[in-house]
Amino acid sequence: MTDLTQLLHALPGAVLLSRNDVIVYANHASAALLEAASPQALLGHTTNEFVHPLDKQRSSERIHRVSESADAGAGTPNKPSEFRIHTCRGNLRMVLISSVAVEVDGAPAVLMCGMDMTHQSEIQEQLRESEQNFRRLFESMQDVYYRTDAQGVVQHVGPGVRRVLGYEPHEIEGHTAEAYYPQSSDRDAFKAAIATHGEVADFSGQMVRKDGRVIDISISSHALFDHNGEFAGIEGIYRDVTQRKNLERELQRLATTDMLTGMTNRRAFLDLAERTYAQSRRKGTAMCLLMLDLDHFKSVNDRFGHLEGDRVLVAFTQAVRAQLRGSDTVGRLGGEEFCVLLPQTDTASAAEVATRILAGTRAMRLETVAGEAFSITVSAGLATLLASDKSLHRLLDRADQSLYSAKRSGRDRLAIDVSTDDPGALTL
């Protein structure tokens, strides 16, 4: 027994022996755990003295049960359980305790062993706190987190989906993501990008909300692979960028529109004409430019004032617009000079349009705010894209020259570029 006592003293785990709840033996590790001066200092104290008031009842019940479980000898140890313990110095510790009924020197006793879990408990608390922080962040995130399987079926979607798409997460989970894309081409382009690069960042697309409204979204995602390297799905986030897109669209509109007439401004018109020119050359399709310039517009300003002049410009551009197809574009090149871009149009058709514009302008019944009636006329110069044209500027120049010739020969008329080899080309 003496040898065994020496061994128990050397044991790193805390061991206590109690009889009628009074400590009759304590090893060095238990003195260290309870911050007692020595093992002897613990003798005569009850074990319950050290237990935190909130854990006292549970502790007494367990010791009572374990004592009763013994039938004339060693009983079954109870399951280890954590208890808050106050040390002799008043420090709080979390201790994992297990006890068993024993018989020592012919009398029943309870043998307890304890392990200090204070540190582990702190780690758990930190983990819990970090988990709670993560959850809070996840719940309040503006972005919607989502994960699909290899077939595109949504496995998980974050709570942000309520705000962005108006659905509860469970209404989305289990369905394929395709259902929420108004244009399948968006989803196809997204899948192709993921297949090629394994990820996409700030990918633009559109989605349909539960209430039917189409919103602009931006997606950042990456492909998932299983441990065999097989494609296992997609994980990422998307966010509602409708406001940003609307703002961008508005800025784009402002940057490309002439404020007075609402027609395309000079820079945007020339950009579009450049693109149309390149496309016509590539595809070998026809294209015409029609230059328009109001006649003696200075006299309108001089007679009625600049504001009346502005109203004439607005009325004139609306009258021009009314004669055109949706694919034609009116650009305000400056002042009272306009240009009409007529893609996929031959000279004869463009001349018909020009003649209608001239007649329409002539027929406009204008009236000042003060009620004075007047009318205006316009001169037009038409040029058709030629195989020999090396740049858009060549075409613009020829349309300009024609306009000059219309002005010189009396105004209120159309002049067609004479260098055109189109058989429908005429100088009116």
Ligand SMILES: Nc1nc2c(ncn2[C@@H]2O[C@H](COP(=O)(O)OP(=O)(O)OP(=O)(O)O)[C@@H](O)[C@H]2O)c(=O)[nH]1
């Ligand atoms: N009201 C108004 N007038 C403008 C605007 N831009 C240019 N103008 C005027 O348009 C007139 C153009 O005059 P001119 O270039 O001499 O040409 P015109 O009088 O139309 O004569 P022709 O072109 O030779 O038939 C000038 O009086 C400009 O002040 C505008 O935004 N608003």
